[in-house]
Amino acid sequence: MFTIEAVSDQFDQQIQQRIDDKTKPLGALGRLESLALTIARVQGKETLEITRPTMLVFAGDHGIAASGVSIAPSEVTAQMLLNFARGGAAINVFCRQLGWELELIDCGILQPLEGLKPGDCGKEIVNCRLGAGTNPIHRQAAMTLGAVHQGFELAKGRVVHHHSLGCNLLGLGDMGIGNSSSAAALMAAMLGLEAGDCVGRGTGIDAATLKRKTMLVEQALVQHHDELTDTYNKLACLGGFEIVQMTGAILAAAELRMLVLIDGFIATAAALCAVELMPACRDYLVFAHASAERGHQRMLQHLKAEPLLDLGMRLGEGSGAALALPLVQAAVNFYNDMASFAEAGVNKVV
Numbered sequence: 287m288f289t290i291e292a293v294s295d296q297f298d299q300q301i302q303q304r305i306d307d308k309t310k311p312l313g314a315l316g317r318l319e320s321l322a323l324t325i326a327r328v329q330g331k332e333t334l335e336i337t338r339p340t341m342l343v344f345a346g347d348h349g350i351a352a353s354g355v356s357i358a359p360s361e362v363t364a365q366m367l368l369n370f371a372r373g374g375a376a377i378n379v380f381c382r383q384l385g386w387e388l389e390l391i392d393c394g395i396l397q398p399l400e401g402l403k404p405g406d407c408g409k410e411i412v413n414c415r416l417g418a419g420t421n422p423i424h425r426q427a428a429m430t431l432g433a434v435h436q437g438f439e440l441a442k443g444r445v446v447h448h449h450s451l452g453c454n455l456l457g458l459g460d461m462g463i464g465n466s467s468s469a470a471a472l473m474a475a476m477l478g479l480e481a482g483d484c485v486g487r488g489t490g491i492d493a494a495t496l497k498r499k500t501m502l503v504e505q506a507l508v509q510h511h512d513e514l515t516d517t518y519n520k521l522a523c524l525g526g527f528e529i530v531q532m533t534g535a536i537l538a539a540a541e542l543r544m545l546v547l548i549d550g551f552i553a554t555a556a557a558l559c560a561v562e563l564m565p566a567c568r569d570y571l572v573f574a575h576a577s578a579e580r581g582h583q584r585m586l587q588h589l590k591a592e593p594l595l596d597l598g599m600r601l602g603e604g605s606g607a608a609l610a611l612p613l614v615q616a617a618v619n620f621y622n623d624m625a626s627f628a629e630a631g632v633n634k635v636v
């Protein structure tokens with residue numbers, strides 16, 4: 287369904303030489319230097335550029351939320367999506383500040399946001415609905431395999447659309463009450479860990495809720511144990527509509543050789559799925575930040591990812607990915623515009 291080419295390391299030496307020739311002590315731009323190498327490999331050209339950076343926020347509801355695993359009920363997913371549409375959430379503020387295009391995608395919240403009065407809803411919500419919330423994963427499969435495939439196709443449609451508008455950097459974010467349970471279950475299934483190693487406090491639950499959440503995720507893993515044979519089945523049994531579509535978006539973006547900025551715990555669960563399915567897509571991913579959610583560090587280690595920021599954030603929405611854009615632009619700009627020792631007439635120091 288996707289044809290993804292791993293990036294070539296053929297020009298690594300030239301790229302590294304260009305970075306090392308800039309007027310700075312060797313390695314002094316730290317993580318920005320490896321970021322520039324990543325971008326140069328992906329873009330494969332002399333002058334790097336970030337064009338029309340676009341944040342896609344995928345929203346979906348989760349059956350498990352009815353069993354009390356979050357601080358909020360499922361209704362808050364729709365309420366926050368409406369808040370995004372009206373421009374009032376953290377992701378709106380950061381996108382406006384930093385120059386992101388923003389698209390909101392309903393992947394399957396409980397009830398579609400229809401029947402709003404004209405003018406009530408500022409921004410279009412793109413309909414990519416796979417259902418009215420997933421089934422509770424501790425009792426049955428979240429969705430059918432057909433829904434997983436359909437979700438990949440819908441996400442690919444959005445990515446192709448933004449690519450055609452000139453976007454070469456996607457940010458991926460999520461909104462979905464209960465989705466940290468689904469992300470933790472997928473993490474456990476993919477990394478071969480216990481529920482207890484993967485489940486965290488999500489929106490900020492108390493100790494008793496954490497215990498229940500861990501038990502339900504454990505139950506989901508036992509319930510589906512024999513079906514967790516490949517990534518598609520893992521997504522069908524344990525996933526969420528927004529996690530499926532973020533996975534599809536990563537694969538579609540990699541196919542088009544676009545860079546993808548991954549947000550926190552939920553988006554990284556989608557990255558785990560995408561990389562398990564097609565390892566070559568890893569080359570196109572930049573991990574924006576270390577979420578405070580328990581388990582995120584271990585996901586990042588598994589993906590050999592060094593996140594750009596560590597702000598103790600655990601909001602989702604794409605907020606961490608949004609904040610990392612200036613660093614990506616800084617990596618591009620130093621690579622393009624900084625003088626070399628020869629150009630500047632500075633003695634090369636090593």
Ligand SMILES: O=C(O)c1ccc[n+]([C@@H]2O[C@H](COP(=O)([O-])O)[C@@H](O)[C@H]2O)c1
Pocket residue numbers: 355356357358460461462463464465466467487488489490549550551552553577578579599600601602603
């Ligand atoms: O992405 C993260 O790192 C992250 C960590 C904790 C919570 N969240 C957000 O909080 C919601 C999921 O939390 P919960 O407790 O409802 O499972 C969902 O809307 C996520 O975007 C996001």
Ligand SMILES: Cc1cc2nc[nH]c2cc1C
Pocket residue numbers: 358362366460461462489601602603
């Ligand atoms: C208020 C609120 C905002 C959010 N943004 C992302 N997940 C969220 C969860 C809640 C509860």
